[in-house]
Amino acid sequence: MFDAFVGGLVVVFQWKSFLYLLIGAGIGFWVGILPGLGGATTLALMMPFIYKMTPQEALPFLLGMHSVVQTTGDITSILFGIPGEATTVATIVDGYPMAKKGEAGRAIGAALMSSLIGAVFGAAFLALSIPIVRPLVLAFGSPEMLMVILLGLTCISSLSGRGRRGLLLGLLSGGIGLLCSLVGQDRQAGILRFTFDELYLWNGLPVIPVLVGLFAIPEIVDLAVRGTAIAGDVPSGKLGKGVMQGVRDTFTHFWLTVRCSLIGSLIGILPGLGGGVAQWMSYAHATQSAKTIKEQEGFGQGDIRGVLGPGAANNSKEGAGLIPTVAFGIPASSGMAILLGAFFLLGLVPGPEMLTKHLTLTFSMVWTIVVANILIVLVSLVFINHIAALTTIRGKLLIPFLLLLTFIGAYTSSNHIGDLIAVLVFGCVGYFMVRFSWPRPPFILGFILGELAETYLYVSTSRYGWDWLYRPKVIIIFLLAVAVAAYPFIQRKKLQKGESSHEI
Amino acid sequence: MKFNGGAALSAVFAGISLAVVITAASWPFKTALFPVAIGVPVFFMAVTEFFINLFQKGEGVGDAAGFDFKLSDGDADSRTALRRTLSIFGWIFGFFILILLIGFPMAIPIFFVVFYRGYGKENWKISIGLSAVAWASFYGLFIWLLNVPFREGWILSLLD
Numbered sequence: 272m273f274d275a276f277v278g279g280l281v282v283v284f285q286w287k288s289f290l291y292l293l294i295g296a297g298i299g300f301w302v303g304i305l306p307g308l309g310g311a312t313t314l315a316l317m318m319p320f321i322y323k324m325t326p327q328e329a330l331p332f333l334l335g336m337h338s339v340v341q342t343t344g345d346i347t348s349i350l351f352g353i354p355g356e357a358t359t360v361a362t363i364v365d366g367y368p369m370a371k372k373g374e375a376g377r378a379i380g381a382a383l384m385s386s387l388i389g390a391v392f393g394a395a396f397l398a399l400s401i402p403i404v405r406p407l408v409l410a411f412g413s414p415e416m417l418m419v420i421l422l423g424l425t426c427i428s429s430l431s432g433r434g435r436r437g438l439l440l441g442l443l444s445g446g447i448g449l450l451c452s453l454v455g456q457d458r459q460a461g462i463l464r465f466t467f468d469e470l471y472l473w474n475g476l477p478v479i480p481v482l483v484g485l486f487a488i489p490e491i492v493d494l495a496v497r498g499t500a501i502a503g504d505v506p507s508g509k510l511g512k513g514v515m516q517g518v519r520d521t522f523t524h525f526w527l528t529v530r531c532s533l534i535g536s537l538i539g540i541l542p543g544l545g546g547g548v549a550q551w552m553s554y555a556h557a558t559q560s561a562k563t564i565k566e567q568e569g570f571g572q573g574d575i576r577g578v579l580g581p582g583a584a585n586n587s588k589e590g591a592g593l594i595p596t597v598a599f600g601i602p603a604s605s606g607m608a609i610l611l612g613a614f615f616l617l618g619l620v621p622g623p624e625m626l627t628k629h630l631t632l633t634f635s636m637v638w639t640i641v642v643a644n645i646l647i648v649l650v651s652l653v654f655i656n657h658i659a660a661l662t663t664i665r666g667k668l669l670i671p672f673l674l675l676l677t678f679i680g681a682y683t684s685s686n687h688i689g690d691l692i693a694v695l696v697f698g699c700v701g702y703f704m705v706r707f708s709w710p711r712p713p714f715i716l717g718f719i720l721g722e723l724a725e726t727y728l729y730v731s732t733s734r735y736g737w738d739w740l741y742r743p744k745v746i747i748i749f750l751l752a753v754a755v756a757a758y759p760f761i762q763r764k765k766l767q768k769g770e771s772s773h774e775i
Numbered sequence: 776m777k778f779n780g781g782a783a784l785s786a787v788f789a790g791i792s793l794a795v796v797i798t799a800a801s802w803p804f805k806t807a808l809f810p811v812a813i814g815v816p817v818f819f820m821a822v823t824e825f826f827i828n829l830f831q832k833g834e835g836v837g838d839a840a841g842f843d844f845k846l847s848d849g850d851a852d853s854r855t856a857l858r859r860t861l862s863i864f865g866w867i868f869g870f871f872i873l874i875l876l877i878g879f880p881m882a883i884p885i886f887f888v889v890f891y892r893g894y895g896k897e898n899w900k901i902s903i904g905l906s907a908v909a910w911a912s913f914y915g916l917f918i919w920l921l922n923v924p925f926r927e928g929w930i931l932s933l934l935d
Contacts, residue, residue: 450810554842
């Protein structure tokens with residue numbers, strides 16, 4: 272096993288493999304920065320290029336690209352408030368307010384370093400899981416998956432505001448997200464729900480236009496209303512100065528970064544959930560790290576921990592997502608499904624052979640994730656001053672470019688005019704939600720998890736009747752979900768108690 | 776009692792959730808279960824929020840605001856802020872209509888020039904220069920390199 276581990280590293284540094292890794296990581300860098308153009312789409316676009324490659328060349332090329340997309344996606348989210356990737360939306364919540372305060376450099380530094388730690392953690396998780404992967408993945412049937420989704424939904428309580436009204440607004444927002452997830456053909460009976468006779472809606476509302484509209488439009492409107500640059504009147508020279516502070520922040524909150532990486536890895540290993548869930552669960556976890564009420568209130572207004580959590584989780588899930596893909600041929604996400612196609616093109620069959628005969632190649636994937644992320648983080652850190660300076664460009668000059676990125680980012684989702692309509696509709700919804708202080712993160716959780724929850728509920732009930740409710744793992748995860756839902760209230764009480772005892 | 780924007784938003788979502796429940800009532804059990812199970816509580820929560828807005832003293836939701844982006848208080852007074860908001864929404868919808876009518880490749884340079892001249896009050900040099908940069912980046916990346924199929928717009932389709 273150790274030989275294969277070292278052999279994997281040697282494979283990555285063979286000149287041809289390394290060259291392809293560099294090309295892939297370079298493409299991934301730009302794909303991450305451009306909103307909407309996701310890692311999965313680009314993987315699909317790159318497939319024709321791998322026909323003549325060997326597995327030792329093709330995998331560094333594809334994985335090198337795919338594994339850095341989330342890393343640079345955070346940059347767009349922080350600088351412009353437009354999600355670079357569907358999986359980097361949570362970074363906006365605290366990253367963009369930091370950019371507005373002139374702390375773009377610090378936020379990007381923290382996002383990059385936490386992404387790197389997350390990526391290394393995910394790769395280590397993949398490496399360590401190889402011997403025990405089989406029982407780990409098979410332990411999760413549809414009832415357990417349903418409970419994990421419930422666990423994700425309970426994070427709404429952490430993402431809501433204070434008090435009963437805060438919870439009401441959070442639940443309302445999550446409920447509306449769930450309602451939006453119901454659009455499309457019902458998976459059980461095939462009946463069309465809320466499609467208004469539009470073929471475009473048969474597959475449901477596409478995630479990217481909804482997320483881009485919900486987050487980009489309110490931020491663009493706000494920029495226009497302010498009439499300044501994103502960073503206001505902060506001198507451009509100061510923007511990049513916080514980079515090292517951001518890097519240091521990652522180590523100040525090292526265990527938070529590690530815990531969020533673990534959340535990302537655990538979510539990443541479960542097929543179907545993906546980064547959309549991991550980022551918000553880790554963000555919710557980050558908000559729970561507040562030690563005082565004042566600290567807690569700082570989330571959403573530029574708390575560095577709100578950048579570190581999602582940054583780490585997004586990248587750690589990539590390595591973990593390879594586990595079911597490589598070991599069983601069960602793709603954990605759409606990107607992994609395309610990668611699975613690449614495996615077959617290269618003559619590789621996922622399964623036991625990948626853990627025995629091709630173990631060196633499997634470990635080379637681990638190393639590819641690590642090396643590609645290190646390279647991209649280093650390159651980004653070198654150019655961070657120039658990148659952060661974009662926030663000092665006058666708003667009036669920037670707005671058309673942001674609108675162009677928003678519309679094209681949405682349009683490339685399904686190349687349909689409906690994508691643009693979805694951006695406008697959800698842009699207006701997002702604006703009014705922000706205007707009247709309805710939290711958007713619970714909406715996204717509901718929207719992403721709604722369809723999965725319904726599917727797994729029916730699969731569980733059809734397969735096991737109601738007996739699945741008594742499965743030990745279901746009960747354990749359910750109790751965990753109850754604890755996660757209740758924790759913000761317990762924490763609040765503790766913080767209030769602590770503060771009142773201090774005052775005395 | 777005061778009918779404000781928050782109340783209007785709650786009323787809209789109460790109406791939508793009610794419509795969801797009524798529509799789902801005619802579907803088979805399995806199809807209707809989720810829409811009804813979600814729609815009913817959303818309706819009651821939206822109605823509750825509606826009445827809270829109606830009878831609350833003061834503005835906004837105060838501490839109840841969740842972890843999310845907040846619109847800038849800014850230097851602009853509320854009248855200017857409203858005018859700018861309506862104006863930028865107008866530009867956003869205008870860009871969409873332009874794309875719909877003449878397609879992305881032609882809409883991009885036209886929108887950029889008109890926006891910079893009309894909204895940004897920039898000089899011709901900057902307006903045309905940045906429009907050219909935007910169009911070249913768009914064409915080079917999405918059409919030339921990635922071959923993304925862009926629709927040509929209603930007017931051009933009619934002319935064909």
